[in-house]
Amino acid sequence: MLRFRTDLPLDRDQTARFLPWIIGFMVYLAIIAATIALLVHHATQRWQRDLSGQLTIELPVLENEDADSRRQRVDAAVEEIADTNGIIGTRLLDEAEMRRLLQPWLGDQVDQLGIPLPDLVAVSLAPDISPNLSELAERLQAVSPGAVIEDHVAFNAGAIGFLRTIEVVAISLLVLVLAATAGVVAFTARAGLSIHRRIVEVVHLVGAHDSYVARQFQAQAFRYGFYGAFIGSLLATATLLMAAIFATRGAAPMTAVVRTFEPWMIWPLVLIPLAAILIAMVTVRIAVLTALRRMAY
Amino acid sequence: MVLFDGVAVRYGAGPEVLRGISFTLAPGSFHFLVGPSGAGKSSLLKLIYLGLRPAAGRVELFGRNVSVLKRSDYPAMRRRIGVVFQDFRLIDHLSAIDNVALPLRIAGVRESDIRRHVPELLAWVGLKHHLDALPATLSGGQQQRVAIARAVISRPSLLLADEPTGNVDDGIGVRLMYLFEELNKMGTTVVIATHNEGLVGRFTHRQLRIANGTVRLVDPAAAMPLAQSQAATQPQIDMRHGTAAQPEPAAQGDAGARQMQAGREYAADERDPGEPHRTWEEPA
Numbered sequence: 001m002l003r004f005r006t007d008l009p010l011d012r013d014q015t016a017r018f019l020p021w022i023i024g025f026m027v028y029l030a031i032i033a034a035t036i037a038l039l040v041h042h043a044t045q046r047w048q049r050d051l052s053g054q055l056t057i058e059l060p061v062l063e064n065e066d067a068d069s070r071r072q073r074v075d076a077a078v079e080e081i082a083d084t085n086g087i088i089g090t091r092l093l094d095e096a097e098m099r100r101l102l103q104p105w106l107g108d109q110v111d112q113l114g115i116p117l118p119d120l121v122a123v124s125l126a127p128d129i130s131p132n133l134s135e136l137a138e139r140l141q142a143v144s145p146g147a148v149i150e151d152h153v154a155f156n157a158g159a160i161g162f163l164r165t166i167e168v169v170a171i172s173l174l175v176l177v178l179a180a181t182a183g184v185v186a187f188t189a190r191a192g193l194s195i196h197r198r199i200v201e202v203v204h205l206v207g208a209h210d211s212y213v214a215r216q217f218q219a220q221a222f223r224y225g226f227y228g229a230f231i232g233s234l235l236a237t238a239t240l241l242m243a244a245i246f247a248t249r250g251a252a253p254m255t256a257v258v259r260t261f262e263p264w265m266i267w268p269l270v271l272i273p274l275a276a277i278l279i280a281m282v283t284v285r286i287a288v289l290t291a292l293r294r295m296a297y
Numbered sequence: 298m299v300l301f302d303g304v305a306v307r308y309g310a311g312p313e314v315l316r317g318i319s320f321t322l323a324p325g326s327f328h329f330l331v332g333p334s335g336a337g338k339s340s341l342l343k344l345i346y347l348g349l350r351p352a353a354g355r356v357e358l359f360g361r362n363v364s365v366l367k368r369s370d371y372p373a374m375r376r377r378i379g380v381v382f383q384d385f386r387l388i389d390h391l392s393a394i395d396n397v398a399l400p401l402r403i404a405g406v407r408e409s410d411i412r413r414h415v416p417e418l419l420a421w422v423g424l425k426h427h428l429d430a431l432p433a434t435l436s437g438g439q440q441q442r443v444a445i446a447r448a449v450i451s452r453p454s455l456l457l458a459d460e461p462t463g464n465v466d467d468g469i470g471v472r473l474m475y476l477f478e479e480l481n482k483m484g485t486t487v488v489i490a491t492h493n494e495g496l497v498g499r500f501t502h503r504q505l506r507i508a509n510g511t512v513r514l515v516d517p518a519a520a521m522p523l524a525q526s527q528a529a530t531q532p533q534i535d536m537r538h539g540t541a542a543q544p545e546p547a548a549q550g551d552a553g554a555r556q557m558q559a560g561r562e563y564a565a566d567e568r569d570p571g572e573p574h575r576t577w578e579e580p581a
Contacts, residue, residue, distance in 0.1 A: 007399060009390045202386045205346060206400040206447070207376035209369070293368065 007203055008196045008213070010220045015191040019184070023228025024235070026181040027276045030174050031236035034268035037170035039261060044163045048156065053127060057081060059119040060146040074119050077144040081121060086131030089124035178279060185225075185280045186287035189217050193291050200295070214288040218281045225280035229273030237269060298324045298455060298486050299345055301512075304354030306340050313352065314340055318512045320505060322488065324454070327481045329497045330490040332507030338490040339383065341507065342457050345488070346380050347371050359454070376404055379448030379485075381458035385440045387432040393419060393443045394428040400451040418446050422476070438465045445476065455486045462496055470496055 010016060059077050061070070074092065082090050093101070098117055106113060125131065133149055140147035193200060200213055244261070299322035306315040315337045322328060330338050343349035344356055347363060356363045358374060366374065387396050397419060398411045416428055422442040424430075432440050441461065448456060458477065462470030474489070474496065481487045488505075491497060497504060501518040 007388060007391065007402075012390075198386070199388050202388060203399070203403065204371075205348065205375060205380060205386075206403060207372045207451070208403045209372045212403055 006216045006219065008192070008199055008216050010192050010196070010217065013188075013192050013195055015195075016188050016220065016224065019188055019224040020227035020231065022184050023181060023225055023276060023280065024231030026177050026184075027229050027232025027273055028235045028239070030177045030181075030272045030276070031233060031268045032239060033170045033173040033177060034272055035236075035240060035265065037167050037174065038265050038268065040163050040167045040170065042262070042265065044160055044167070048160060052152075052156075053125050055123050055125065055133075055152055056150045057121040057123060057140070058148045058150060059121065059140075059144045060148070061116040061118055062145065070119075073144050077140055077147060078121055080139050080143055081123060081136065084131050084136050086126050086129035087123055088126045091122045091124075093120045093122060178275070181276060182279050182283040185221060185283045189221070189284045189287045190291055192217065192220075193288060197295075200292070204295075210289055210292040213292060214285050217284045217288045221280040221284040222277060225277035228280075229276050232276070233269055233273045240269075298322045298326070298359065299488075300355070300357035301344075302355040302357075304344065304356055305352045306337065306344065306349065307352040314510060315507075315512075316353075316510050318354065320512060320514055322455075322486055324486055325481070325484055327478070327487045327502040328489070329500070329502055329504045330488055330507065331494070331497055331504050332492065334492055336492075336507040337510060338492075338507055339459055341505075341512070342380070342459050342488070342490055345455070346378050346457055347375060372403075376400065376451060377454045379451065379453035379456045381441075381444050381448045381456070381461050383459040383463060385432070385444040387440055387443055387447075389432055392429045392431060393424055393435065393439075396432065396443055397446045397450050399447060404451060415446075415450060418450055419443070422446050438469050441465055441469075441473070445473070449480060449485075453485060455488070456480060457488050457490075459490045460492070461489060462491060462493055467496070471499065474500065 057077075059074055062073070065073070078090050078092060081087060095117075098120065101120075102117075106115075133151065137147070137149055140149075203213060299320075301318045301320050304315065304318040305313045306318075307313045318341070330341060332338050340349060344351055345358065347358070347366075350364070359377060361370075361374070363374075388399070391399070394415050398415045401411050401415070416425070419425060419428055422445060424435075424439060424442055424446070427435060427439060430439075432443065435443065445458070445461070448458070456477065461473055461477075465473065470493070477487050477489060478500075504515040504517065506513045506515055
């Protein structure tokens with residue numbers, strides 16, 4: 001498969017023999033890194049979009065309080081919140097919604113844990129007016145002691161900073177892996193050129209341009225790149241599928257990130273193998289032409 | 298065709314192995330390059346086939362000063378030169394037919410033309426039954442003929458042969474010389490480097506004699522009575538029947554002669570520097 005006629009016996013080189021596996025490993029790493037970067041980036045953007053312009057107010061359950069008193073206290077607190085300048089909407093979360101929010105963190109059996117769940121009020125903020133939150137907090141303490149205003153900005157800053165770090169690390173890994181692939185391919189090409197120097201001289205002396213010699217190395221790079229890309233993408237697909245299965249059953253933050261997956265995010269599986277083949281061919285061409293220019297023949 | 302003017306050769310920082318070399322090779326001429334081993338014959342040939350740059354002086358090839366050539370100009374020049382290397386320099390993993398086809402493939406000749414002409418030439422040099430043989434399975438003489446076929450397949454204007462008879466017995470050596478004379482008669486300029494004085498003495502071609510790093514031109518024909526001169530240059534073996542160790546039928550020899558005739562005409566066309574060397578067509 002993919003055999004080309006060649007004047008240089010490049011396939012016999014020991015140095016090149018492992019190239020498809022090395023490229024395969026690099027493609028595998030690059031796809032994983034790119035997918036992580038993409039997933040994290042997408043999740044971060046989505047969280048930022050969902051949480052911006054919002055805050056949550058938690059109204060803890062008071063001891064020995066009956067249901068009617070609780071309802072009156074919560075209604076009074078919601079009224080206080082709604083009367084605040086800069087707040088354009090309030091919504092008291094119902095039980096089902098609370099359970100859904102807590103499920104990733106506490107599991108499906110939230111009811112059986114016996115934890116007293118507070119009332120949560122989702123607050124929408126006006127885009128151009130900042131509410132006086134400390135004044136609101138004071139007023140809330142009067143109607144619903146222990147009320148806590150959770151400003152998402154503070155939470156966002158930490159969580160998103162962490163996600164951004166993961167994204168940067170993944171992108172750096174992707175760049176490093178692709179650079180390493182280019183380096184390995186260039187080294188192999190130079191080694192091949194050195195091994196077959198005598199044949200290259202003959203080919204030159206019977207009238208070959210440098211590009212004729214480079215094309216033979218490029219053909220090999222294409223073939224090995226293709227094999228490597230195939231191996232790498234196959235392994236990466238298997239890994240990502242397994243990761244998706246385990247992540248949905250695993251820890252909450254991972255599940256939350258994986259749930260942001262969308263079908264278009266498989267582009268690393270398509271583009272990175274193609275990029276690896278292209279990088280191998282271009283690198284080989286540059287490496288061989290540069291080395292040939294230094295040769296006397 | 299070739300002009301050397303005060304040329305010197307030096308390897309690295311070492312002494313000059315050749316110095317003050319001046320001569321001219323006219324188109325269609327035949328010269329021996331004679332001198333003992335290590336005298337600098339191969340170095341001089343290298344200068345001609347652009348394998349070495351002169352340390353001093355001027356080398357002109359096909360009317361162009363090689364010292365001002367760009368690297369990208371070399372292939373076009375080299376395609377007009379056929380070289381038979383002393384150690385043959387056949388490519389080990391390629392068959393005889395692929396070795397000979399190499400210059401054509403590099404020049405972009407169509408595969409159908411290669412498949413038609415290369416076997417014909419190999420048959421002409423007596424290797425009809427060794428087309429797919431790897432060099433390692435061929436004898437020294439057979440490898441030599443593959444190397445010669447490779448050198449002439451693209452119908453060069455200039456043929457350089459470095460000790461072409463060094464690895465064969467005298468009989469085959471003389472036959473090879475007649476082969477070169479045939480090529481020369483078809484218009485190819487020929488330079489044969491050899492240290493075999495006995496072989497050189499059988500012919501009346503001009504001699505470039507290298508000694509002590511300098512070159513001296515000797516013309517034996519000028520010092521010989523006309524009748525003797527003609528007798529000395531008369532081929533004693535019919536090339537169409539006796540080129541190879543394994544004689545080929547006359548019909549194949551004729552085909553080979555046609556091949557070389559085509560070569561001569563192509564070579565004549567080649568002298569037009571504007572024409573690309575990428576087609577192979579039989580003369581009308």
